Amino acid sequence: MRALAVAITGLELPAVEKISEENAEDPFQILIATILSARTQDATTHAASSRLFRRARTPRSMAKLKVKEIERLIYPVSFYRNKAEYVKACCEMLVSRFGGNVPATLEELVMLPGVGRKTANLVLILGFKSVRNICVDTHVHRISNRLGWVQTKLPDETEQALYRNTAQRWWPYINLYLVTWGQNVCRPLYPRCGDCAVAPLCKRIGVEKR
Numbered sequence: 001m002r003a004l005a006v007a008i009t010g011l012e013l014p015a016v017e018k019i020s021e022e023n024a025e026d027p028f029q030i031l032i033a034t035i036l037s038a039r040t041q042d043a044t045t046h047a048a049s050s051r052l053f054r055r056a057r058t059p060r061s062m063a064k065l066k067v068k069e070i071e072r073l074i075y076p077v078s079f080y081r082n083k084a085e086y087v088k089a090c091c092e093m094l095v096s097r098f099g100g101n102v103p104a105t106l107e108e109l110v111m112l113p114g115v116g117r118k119t120a121n122l123v124l125i126l127g128f129k130s131v132r133n134i135c136v137d138t139h140v141h142r143i144s145n146r147l148g149w150v151q152t153k154l155p156d157e158t159e160q161a162l163y164r165n166t167a168q169r170w171w172p173y174i175n176l177y178l179v180t181w182g183q184n185v186c187r188p189l190y191p192r193c194g195d196c197a198v199a200p201l202c203k204r205i206g207v208e209k210r
């Protein structure tokens with residue numbers, strides 16, 4: 001992790017991290033941007049989130065938008081029709097059940113439409129400064145296995161294995177470091193092992209094409 005901390009310096013931040021920095025770590029904007037980010041390129045997520053937040057910046061104002069308008073604002077994120085439904089339903093629940101605020105526990109966050117453990121953990125880390133959560137997405141799952149930190153089949157298993165196998169001081173940074181590394185160096189196909197700052201520390205488990 002120390003080597004990765006140095007290696008990612010100067011690389012482009014993941015979209016949700018950028019939105020978090022630009023919007024004073026607002027849990028609501030982090031929540032919505034993370035919902036939009038699933039299976040979507042970072043630049044598309046960032047642009048779509050910015051358009052949506054220019055139109056509505058709070059759960060109350062966003063809950064009043066029609067699904068069709070949300071669709072239009074977030075297009076072309078992938079699954080934009082489903083995500084527009086989730087955004088609307090999520091905002092309605094934030095208003096009706098949580099007084100217009102984003103809840104600060106994992107148990108409450110995963111009750112929201114469109115929110116799973118990945119999104120909930122990222123909101124807790126970026127929006128509430130939690131040091132007790134790890135956010136595992138596809139990059140974290142893949143690279144943790146390649147490095148040999150975990151031997152798991154599913155992201156949820158990876159999350160639990162990382163709690164056991166890594167020092168807690170690194171938990172809030174695992175997502176940032178591994179997502180940045182996964183987008184730039186340890187890509188899903190053809191990872192750039194020859195240019196990798198952590199190659200001497202990596203077991204390269206399951207890596208065939210480099």
Ligand code: SF4
Pocket residue numbers: 143146147185186187191192193194196197198199202203204207
């Ligand atoms: S050495 Fe290769 S597989 Fe290991 S972290 Fe670096 S790029 Fe990924």
